Amino acid sequence: MQNKMIYIGQNDCYGDGHEVLSNLLGVSVNAMQLYRVTDFYGGLLEQEKVLEVDAVEPDILKVDNQECIYAMVDGSMLFTREEAWKEVKLGRIFKQSSCMDISNKRGWIRHSLYEAYLGKADKFTDRMDRYLGCYRSIDKRLIFVGDGARWIWKWVDQHYPFATQILDWYHALEHLHDFAKVCLSNQESYNSWVGQQEQLLKNSQVNQVIENIKNLELTKQNQRKQQSQLITYYTENRSRMDYQQYQNTGAGIIGSGAIEAANREVVQKRMKLSGQRWSKIGAQNMLTLRTTKLSDKWNKVVNLICTEKNKAA
Template sequence: MEAHIDEIPKKKRVFLCDGATWIWNRVEDSYQDSVQIVDYFHAKEHLSDVVSPILTKQEKSGWLKGQEAHLFQDDVQAVIKELNRLKKIQPKQEDLLEREINYFTKHEHRMQYGSFRKKGYLIGSGPIESAHRKVIQQRLKLSGQRWTMAGLQAMVTLRVAYLSGEWPLLIDLIKKAS
């Protein structure tokens, strides 16, 4: 992947990932000047998991909406304050809450969802994962197939052209090149 990433101009590099430490260590080591975004739905899942043993289903829904509002206002500190508040009133959940406080503190700069959306960045990896399944896996993981890097790249290019409606343009280019 690094060869492909290196072809992207530095100003346009965006990494949208979950909170796995090894991923962010690699991004930090190799692409410090990139835009880095923690997948919004992973962040939301962290919040949901942390309050599940603390709040009722109805309380949880309202609480999550409040935290989502903070995240979309780039106010991760408000989320962290709320987790600290819960830690004080729920001592049995202290370890769990402390882990989540550390998670949100560590990734605060990657959770500026309001700003990211204003700049036109995706904040969730769902569309990318779906495109990967539809464009790449559906065609390239058929039984018995083996691919060289060159063959794989050629097939991906053809799949993208076909599925994006650019097939006629590709055919015209091929005809002109012949």
């Protein structure tokens, strides 16, 4: 019964969850009871992570000598009681062999490992390292895709110096489009110029794109500022923009859609509903339950329930 309560509690708001238990299972459980059980076991799971008891199963880590591993990191703001808006740092790790094509424009990742932490970056990266540390030896086949946040690249540089780093394709294009909207007022010129730069970027000719940006004669101060910022952004990330090569490596992933989908699944669907405001401890307990479920490790919850029952006996 506790297993069902925890599963429903992490999956939907407690107000709706207790109605599900009542209607489908004929069990009378109020919302507060559902919260207490869910939060209690979320706290036990979190304690295991803090104590580094939450070991990674060996079969999850196995890769052949050609396979790539992808790691993505992003943030999502969560409203807390103590500090108002606070960033949840979220990571997703998956194998090349878990990536499946549904259509030309859509894909599906069969299995992933998720990690989420409401707090400082170094605590979050420590938790990610417990999954990723065993992949240091595969060098460039360990692939990080990020949006350009410096703390992420600093962590990767220090801990995985031989890994492949990819600047998210869509962030690279977003910066290009934002610049062009300010600097090219004519729609035809905008479409033509941006289209040319996109093709150059896709062909790994970022240096040419930087030169093309420099060669635009801009008179307004805000335009020159945007020009300088884009040149700096591309220059700092040029080693992460070999998109032609990346598309021919592993699963050919160059965008961060997988981690954006993870944000929706882990955080938004359960923890950013109307009127919700979390305590920091309660939020972390829920994040740990959500990532455990989505990582297909729900057996850890079942084992904890059995352990607690044995203690009581």
